[in-house]
Amino acid sequence: MFLMDIDGAKTKINNLKDEINFHNRQYYQLDSPTISDAEYDRLMAELISLEESHPELVTENSPTRRIGAPPLDKFETVIHTKQMLSLSNANTPEEFHEFDDRVKRLLKTDVDIEYVGEPKLDGLAVELIYRDGGFALGSTRGDGISGENVTINLRTIKSIPLSLLRSEENPIPGLLEVRGEVFIGIEDFRKLNAVREESGQPPFANPRNAAAGSLRQLDSSITAQRPLDFFCYGVGAVEGISFSTQSEMLEAFGSWGLKINDRYRVLSGAGEAISYHEEMEAIRDSLPYEIDGVVIKVNGFARQKSLGSTSSAPRWAVAYKFAPRMAETKVLKIDVNVGRTGVLTPTALLDPVRLSGVTVSRASLHNQDEVERKDIRVGDRVIVERAGEVIPYVVRSIKERREGSEVKFQMPKACPVCGGHVVKLEGEVAYRCINASCPAKLKEGLFHFASKSAMDIDGLGIKLIGQLVDKGLVVDFSDLYRIGREEWSGLERMSDKSADNILESIERSKEVRLDRFIYALGIRHVGGHLASVLADEFGNLDTLMKAGKESLTAIDGIGEEVAQSVVEFFAEKKNLDLIDSLKKAGVVVKGSKKLKNGLLSGKRFVITGTLDTMSRSEAEERITALGGNASSSVSRNTDYLVSGENPGSKLDRAGELGVNIISEDDLIKILGG
Numbered sequence: 001m002f003l004m005d006i007d008g009a010k011t012k013i014n015n016l017k018d019e020i021n022f023h024n025r026q027y028y029q030l031d032s033p034t035i036s037d038a039e040y041d042r043l044m045a046e047l048i049s050l051e052e053s054h055p056e057l058v059t060e061n062s063p064t065r066r067i068g069a070p071p072l073d074k075f076e077t078v079i080h081t082k083q084m085l086s087l088s089n090a091n092t093p094e095e096f097h098e099f100d101d102r103v104k105r106l107l108k109t110d111v112d113i114e115y116v117g118e119p120k121l122d123g124l125a126v127e128l129i130y131r132d133g134g135f136a137l138g139s140t141r142g143d144g145i146s147g148e149n150v151t152i153n154l155r156t157i158k159s160i161p162l163s164l165l166r167s168e169e170n171p172i173p174g175l176l177e178v179r180g181e182v183f184i185g186i187e188d189f190r191k192l193n194a195v196r197e198e199s200g201q202p203p204f205a206n207p208r209n210a211a212a213g214s215l216r217q218l219d220s221s222i223t224a225q226r227p228l229d230f231f232c233y234g235v236g237a238v239e240g241i242s243f244s245t246q247s248e249m250l251e252a253f254g255s256w257g258l259k260i261n262d263r264y265r266v267l268s269g270a271g272e273a274i275s276y277h278e279e280m281e282a283i284r285d286s287l288p289y290e291i292d293g294v295v296i297k298v299n300g301f302a303r304q305k306s307l308g309s310t311s312s313a314p315r316w317a318v319a320y321k322f323a324p325r326m327a328e329t330k331v332l333k334i335d336v337n338v339g340r341t342g343v344l345t346p347t348a349l350l351d352p353v354r355l356s357g358v359t360v361s362r363a364s365l366h367n368q369d370e371v372e373r374k375d376i377r378v379g380d381r382v383i384v385e386r387a388g389e390v391i392p393y394v395v396r397s398i399k400e401r402r403e404g405s406e407v408k409f410q411m412p413k414a415c416p417v418c419g420g421h422v423v424k425l426e427g428e429v430a431y432r433c434i435n436a437s438c439p440a441k442l443k444e445g446l447f448h449f450a451s452k453s454a455m456d457i458d459g460l461g462i463k464l465i466g467q468l469v470d471k472g473l474v475v476d477f478s479d480l481y482r483i484g485r486e487e488w489s490g491l492e493r494m495s496d497k498s499a500d501n502i503l504e505s506i507e508r509s510k511e512v513r514l515d516r517f518i519y520a521l522g523i524r525h526v527g528g529h530l531a532s533v534l535a536d537e538f539g540n541l542d543t544l545m546k547a548g549k550e551s552l553t554a555i556d557g558i559g560e561e562v563a564q565s566v567v568e569f570f571a572e573k574k575n576l577d578l579i580d581s582l583k584k585a586g587v588v589v590k591g592s593k594k595l596k597n598g599l600l601s602g603k604r605f606v607i608t609g610t611l612d613t614m615s616r617s618e619a620e621e622r623i624t625a626l627g628g629n630a631s632s633s634v635s636r637n638t639d640y641l642v643s644g645e646n647p648g649s650k651l652d653r654a655g656e657l658g659v660n661i662i663s664e665d666d667l668i669k670i671l672g673g
Helices: 006-029 037-053 063-067 093-107 186-198 207-215 220-224 246-255 269-286 301-307 368-374 439-449 462-470 477-481 485-489 496-508 514-520 528-538 541-545 549-553 560-571 573-584 616-625 649-657 664-670
Strands: 077-079 114-121 124-131 134-140 146-148 175-184 228-239 265-268 291-298 317-321 326-338 343-355 358-364 381-385 393-397 431-433 511-513 588-590 604-608 629-631 640-643 660-662
Touching: 006 037, 006 063, 037 063, 037 649, 093 269, 093 291, 093 301, 093 317, 114 246, 114 269, 114 317, 124 207, 124 228, 134 146, 175 186, 175 207, 186 207, 186 343, 207 220, 207 228, 228 246, 246 301, 265 269, 269 291, 291 301, 343 381, 343 431, 358 381, 358 393, 368 393, 439 462, 439 477, 477 573, 485 496, 511 514, 514 528, 514 541, 514 588, 528 541, 541 560, 541 573, 549 560, 560 573, 604 616, 604 649, 616 629, 640 649, 640 664, 649 660, 660 664
Parallel strands: 511 588, 604 629, 604 640, 640 660
Antiparallel strands: 077 146, 114 265, 114 291, 124 134, 124 175, 175 228, 291 317, 326 343, 326 381, 343 358, 381 393
């Protein structure tokens, strides 16, 4: 392998960092990516490899430092150079006029004041300190005088540049203290809560709580997994440059690669400021992030200095809040919905009420624990809030309005969709239907069942599956093996040739390896790797189905949570009926055991490109049968990279790491012909 000298490595690392920082800005700040995710991953992998080979060249501002650092015992305290003030509020046009009159009186003028209006994000205020263009320190606002050092967590946020952009037109100050807001966008918040609920964790109450909790994690690797974003809006101490106005400062921030909110506006007088407030309130639900008002600031910094501050708030800025979006109504009923992974979610059906221009008749209750914590009952008068969510949520019940006829809610013991058993796994808040054939889970379950790593039914995509389920042709997985050619041909965009191809693929899938079949069943927490572990340990399906929790937890890599999930799955009669139905439909599960002391024991293979004499899955099966491991990614632990026709970036990665690169013919010889 070609070894790069230290100067060459340094140049290459710096070029890669610049390129990755550019693409981070395009993607996370400008929303205009110029390369694919795969190409971005390749650049990052190359940088990681070079830094591993030359650890002396690793800097704190490398993009690779965003993945997190070892957990902290506690946060250190940071004293702010200039106090981070909070804002006073205005809630009505009259109150804003009072603010405007006070500004004019203090400035001794009756001329309209030039303001800057910015959306007021509901997040967590932070300060970023850049020294000579490099991100050096980050802290929370805290009490305004001091905050917590959350530098390692802020480094994980991809919209925060680790190095400022440099140019002759925009010289970078030696010291720049940037104030801004860390937040989570609405869609990212929904996805984050969905993942938490599916994994049995309690959902976050709102995006602000989620952002604050994520940024204050002592383990920054957790922060790195959260979809945090950032906008900057203010400045603390600066050395080497000066600004005359707020708008000039924002433009300079943007030129240095700092993310600013492009909805800020320069405003002339109170009238334009109030109009801006009304405009932002009208479009708040179309924005990708939550705002609860606008911030109006005197634009000129000289005027800001003249106006000064009280002990806690500047006299030159005000938070002009939107009207609260809450309403009182009655819970008529609590329904339970079943999600695609079987999680049961209670939803309150409400006496319809108008809330910020929308008629609200449903509100999420998230889970049983939330219902109990808020003590929400059928018949209760409740307060509902709509804060950027399509489905509002219940803030609290009005207990003093109870009449005695209200009914407590209990999660059903049987699935409301299929009648299957509902279980609550230890350590989780979620209740789940564990029937693999539950119609609420069927489409996603079929897609997983037919996937390449499972039954490998080529051509059976999600749209085709949708037709099968909607037309009633498939009620459980086994029905796939009973559909005739005429029924396949009758589906939309399905020619006779396509129908024949699907039928051939289904026929081939009837003989399936044990680990693939286990994975295909969609047992919670059991992915491809654990399916292989279970197959290797038990050897056949019948033995696995009878396994107890104790025998499962005795296996290396199987914990309490996985063991309980497996036991619960095979205790569900509907799942046993499904397996029996698959067998009757012709599915044969091969109970082969991996050779623990085989020819390739302990050897790790990765295949890239197309092989001539066998498919990739066939090659991986033969490797596994001899005790080897077939992996999808190249690392320093890889023993062999098998390079076929048209290899991808894995070939370059293997060359960089010094992995043995072999041909298909070499693999065949290793496998014994």
